[in-house]
Amino acid sequence: MQTELAEFIRDTPEGREAESILRKCVHCGFCTATCPTYQVLGDDLDSPRGRIYLMKRALEGAPVTEKTRLHLDRCLTCRACETTCPSGVRYGRLVDIGRAVVEAKTARGPWDRLKRKLLALGLPNTAVFSFALSLGRLVRPLLPFKEKVLEKRAAGEWPAARHARKMAVLGGCVQPALAPSINAAAARVLDRVGISLIETPGCCGGVRFHLNYQDDGRDDMRRMIDAWWPMVERGEIEAIVMTASGCGATVRDYGHLLANDDRYREKAERIAAMTKDLSEIVPLDELQQISESGKVAFQSPCTLQHGQQIRGRVEARLMRAGYQLTPVNDAHLCCGSAGTYSLLHPDIAGELRERKLAALRAGGPDWIATANIGCLAHLQAGTTTPVRHWIELVDEALGRKMAA
Ligand code: SF4
Numbered sequence: 001m002q003t004e005l006a007e008f009i010r011d012t013p014e015g016r017e018a019e020s021i022l023r024k025c026v027h028c029g030f031c032t033a034t035c036p037t038y039q040v041l042g043d044d045l046d047s048p049r050g051r052i053y054l055m056k057r058a059l060e061g062a063p064v065t066e067k068t069r070l071h072l073d074r075c076l077t078c079r080a081c082e083t084t085c086p087s088g089v090r091y092g093r094l095v096d097i098g099r100a101v102v103e104a105k106t107a108r109g110p111w112d113r114l115k116r117k118l119l120a121l122g123l124p125n126t127a128v129f130s131f132a133l134s135l136g137r138l139v140r141p142l143l144p145f146k147e148k149v150l151e152k153r154a155a156g157e158w159p160a161a162r163h164a165r166k167m168a169v170l171g172g173c174v175q176p177a178l179a180p181s182i183n184a185a186a187a188r189v190l191d192r193v194g195i196s197l198i199e200t201p202g203c204c205g206g207v208r209f210h211l212n213y214q215d216d217g218r219d220d221m222r223r224m225i226d227a228w229w230p231m232v233e234r235g236e237i238e239a240i241v242m243t244a245s246g247c248g249a250t251v252r253d254y255g256h257l258l259a260n261d262d263r264y265r266e267k268a269e270r271i272a273a274m275t276k277d278l279s280e281i282v283p284l285d286e287l288q289q290i291s292e293s294g295k296v297a298f299q300s301p302c303t304l305q306h307g308q309q310i311r312g313r314v315e316a317r318l319m320r321a322g323y324q325l326t327p328v329n330d331a332h333l334c335c336g337s338a339g340t341y342s343l344l345h346p347d348i349a350g351e352l353r354e355r356k357l358a359a360l361r362a363g364g365p366d367w368i369a370t371a372n373i374g375c376l377a378h379l380q381a382g383t384t385t386p387v388r389h390w391i392e393l394v395d396e397a398l399g400r401k402m403a404a
């Protein structure tokens with residue numbers, strides 16, 4: 001697509017990157033078929049093709065309105081369009097650039113600003129979020145969003161770091177409060193195969209970055225790099241493990257997101273290269289084969305299948321642990337969680353959740369499994385079928401087998 005970027009951005013790194021992405025788009029519209037917001041809203045401006053057009057116009061200096069921002073806000077950043085696009089358009093990178101430009105050129109209303117500010121301040125801070133969650137659990141029946149307040153899950157034992165092979169695991173921001181059981185289950189499973197996990201508290205930066213507080217998000221990223229770097233320099237850890245695929249997609253992108261930071265560029269690239277999703281670490285061959293554990297419907301988060309392009313690995317590990325996987329239609333579509341999206345766009349997110357849950361429940365599973373805490377909380381809010389992280393199910397199956 002022919003583009004003539006405006007002077008304010010033309011000779012910047014963002015401008016050059018946006019231009020190279022825009023030039024690849026041939027406006028064919030294949031991506032609309034897999035765009036969840038286009039499927040729900042039916043408006044071309046709520047499709048990747050429409051949003052690319054809006055961003056192109058904004059970057060070319062055309063007037064930007066609240067309507068432009070609304071269509072970009074409504075994008076889940078699920079990146080299903082990237083998986084579908086035959087021309088290799090990196091929509092996710094373009095929308096980061098486009099959103100920053102549109103945000104700077106428009107003014108949000110006071111309520112919208114307040115909501116976003118509260119989310120940006122509260123969610124990445126585990127202590128603040130834990131406190132708010134404890135209060136929420138106390139007054140749960142009175143809350144308008146009570147179904148989002150998950151019951152407390154006990155973490156269980158975290159094995160001592162006894163192995164020569166060690167890896168760091170991101171603590172995360174909301175996950176330790178909502179489900180400390182996830183990282184503990186990962187530590188137990190990896191301990192059985194000879195790897196000790198060391199938890200590093202903190203937020204990957206994705207929450208603030210995707211709320212369009214991009215500078216604050218980058219500060220969170222630098223803090224995480226500073227937390228991991230001494231272990232990396234000492235050669236103590238061989239990998240950095242992500243148990244939430246949303247965080248994994250962000251940390252794997254650190255090299256790109258901090259490319260213009262002379263102090264952190266190289267460290268960011270190294271951290272990104274060392275980062276692995278948990279499903280890339282749990283060795284299939286060393287998992288004990290179990291004959292029968294129950295029926296599971298797996299929801300592959302967008303950040304796993306589109307953001308990190310990881311497919312089939314979780315499913316293989318669940319089957320090795322004895323679970324029968326039930327078929328799930330339209331598995332490429334987003335469940336509507338998308339970080340803070342479900343809180344900011346509850347109608348669209350609710351509709352997408354209903355569609356996703358119908359697909360997940362079709363095979364009559366005993367459990368729904370996922371690989372991301374945001375999806376877990378969002379899906380659980382809409383169903384009585386238990387929703388678990390896949391590693392919790394693997395851990396429990398292995399524990400049952402050992403106890404038998
Ligand atoms: S993003 Fe890709 S699939 Fe979508 S209109 Fe552009 S070239 Fe076609």
Ligand code: SF4
Nearest residue numbers: 035075076078079081
């Ligand atoms: S990222 Fe997802 S919601 Fe956004 S345009 Fe692409 S497919 Fe649609």
